[in-house]
Amino acid sequence: MKISVVITLKKDVLDPQGKVIHQTLDGMGFDDVNEVRQGKYFEIDTKENDPKKAKDKVEEMCKKLLANLVIENYKIIDLK
Amino acid sequence: MKSSVITFPGSNCDRDMDVALKKFGFKNKMVWHDDAELPKSDLIVLPGGFSYGDYLRCGSMASKSKIMKSVINFANSGGMVMGICNGFQILVETGLVPGVLLRNKYLEFICKNVFVKINNKTNNYFSNIKNEVLEFHIAHNEGNYFCTKDQLKEIEDNEQIAINYCNENGKIEEQFNPNGSIKNIAGIFNKEKNILGMMPHPERMIDNCLSGEDGSIFFNNLINNLK
Numbered sequence: 001m002k003i004s005v006v007i008t009l010k011k012d013v014l015d016p017q018g019k020v021i022h023q024t025l026d027g028m029g030f031d032d033v034n035e036v037r038q039g040k041y042f043e044i045d046t047k048e049n050d051p052k053k054a055k056d057k058v059e060e061m062c063k064k065l066l067a068n069l070v071i072e073n074y075k076i077i078d079l080k
Numbered sequence: 081m082k083s084s085v086i087t088f089p090g091s092n093c094d095r096d097m098d099v100a101l102k103k104f105g106f107k108n109k110m111v112w113h114d115d116a117e118l119p120k121s122d123l124i125v126l127p128g129g130f131s132y133g134d135y136l137r138c139g140s141m142a143s144k145s146k147i148m149k150s151v152i153n154f155a156n157s158g159g160m161v162m163g164i165c166n167g168f169q170i171l172v173e174t175g176l177v178p179g180v181l182l183r184n185k186y187l188e189f190i191c192k193n194v195f196v197k198i199n200n201k202t203n204n205y206f207s208n209i210k211n212e213v214l215e216f217h218i219a220h221n222e223g224n225y226f227c228t229k230d231q232l233k234e235i236e237d238n239e240q241i242a243i244n245y246c247n248e249n250g251k252i253e254e255q256f257n258p259n260g261s262i263k264n265i266a267g268i269f270n271k272e273k274n275i276l277g278m279m280p281h282p283e284r285m286i287d288n289c290l291s292g293e294d295g296s297i298f299f300n301n302l303i304n305n306l307k
Contacts, residue, residue: 013226014260016187065144068137068173070180071226 001049003058004078005066008039013071042066051079081106081306083123086151088113088142093128093164093281100283101125104299113145122306123160124151126167128219128281138181138222139169148174160204160306161275165220168267168277177270177277178235179227184220185260191219193292194258196243196266196280197250203273204305205242205298213250214243214294216280218258218266223279225261225268235268242267242276 009015015037022036044061048054055076062074083106087094094110101108101123109119113131118124132141142148148170155161155176163171171177184190195215201207227235235241244264246252257264259279267278285295 014182014185014224016183016185020187065140066136068140068180070228070231071182 001046001051001054002078002080003044003046003054003076005042005044005058005062006039006075006077007042007062007067007072008075009037010071010073040066055079081122081303082120083108083125084111084119084121085109085125085127086111086113086147087127088129088131088145088170090131090133091127091129091166093166093283096281096283097125097127097164100286100295100299103286104296105303111147113142113147115147116150118147118150118154121154121159123162123302124154126151126161126163126170128165128167131166131170134222137169137173139166139171139173142166142170143173152176155270155275158272158274162205163275163277164281164283165218165223165279168279169222171275171277176275177268178231178240179225179268181222181279182224182226182260183222184224184258189219189221190223190258191217192258193217194266194280195246195248195250195256197246197252198243199241200239200269200273202239203242203269203276205269205273205276205302207301207305209297209301211294211297213246213248214282214298215248215285215292216282216294217284217291218280220259220279223259223261225259225265225279227262232262238271240269240271240273241265242269243278243280
């Protein structure tokens with residue numbers, strides 16, 4: 001099954017890339033943007049077909065490798 | 081004194097470190113990341129570079145490589161482990177030292193000489209150094225040290241800050257902070273002070289013809305402290 005994960009920076013962690021993207025959008029005329037935060041997106045295709053088990057495995061992957069929990073949050077957004 | 085430098089795919093300061101360690105009397109061995117066992121060592125060095133192309137997060141892949149299990153065991157049993165630049169990033173990813181290293185505040189790759197003030201001399205890395213301030217070289221894109229408020233309190237309470245960015249007189253101020261690091265932190269220890277992670281490269285300051293001599297002070301002192 002396929003599982004999607006989104007990793008975002010925690011609220012109080014500085015995101016200089018998001019800031020520059022915001023400034024650039026602003027310069028392009030998208031001047032109603034309040035804030036931009038940049039994150040990461042993963043699609044994981046796993047052999048596990050049991051949704052609960054697959055989700056648990058991916059959660060473990062997030063904790064051990066995909067995210068650094070000091071600065072990032074992870075969210076499993078889609079199971080197909 | 082025996083040392084080992086770990087080479088990961090993408091390490092590029094491993095041979096500079098080898099030259100530096102040998103120059104000051106270490107019998108150094110190069111160890112490949114895919115090896116399982118460490119040679120008998122008094123000091124393990126994780127060198128600078130771009131291990132695994134900095135994929136995912138700098139140091140994250142290298143921190144899971146085969147040899148790191150032995151390095152972590154060695155460190156947890158009190159062995160001296162020093163991570164420079166990418167090596168520091170690998171150390172934070174293993175959790176051996178607290179915090180993380182974020183993109184530099186102004187998003188630029190910084191390559192220049194900096195001054196650092198030694199904050200703690202009650203450890204094998206810096207005890208007996210007469211200088212308060214050393215001039216080292218930095219070259220990094222992700223050196224912006226960050227940790228949570230709770231971690232910072234713990235780091236300060238345990239005197240784990242090793243060195244701070246400063247000016248040549250040792251003044252620690254925001255204007256001398258090259259990358260946005262919390263409290264100008266350039267290097268930190270674990271609680272027990274046998275593990276040191278730092279962004280600056282002492283191995284680039286070991287020859288007066290090429291650079292400066294402050295790295296020589298560091299390595300000379302280090303080997304004498306270990307004898």
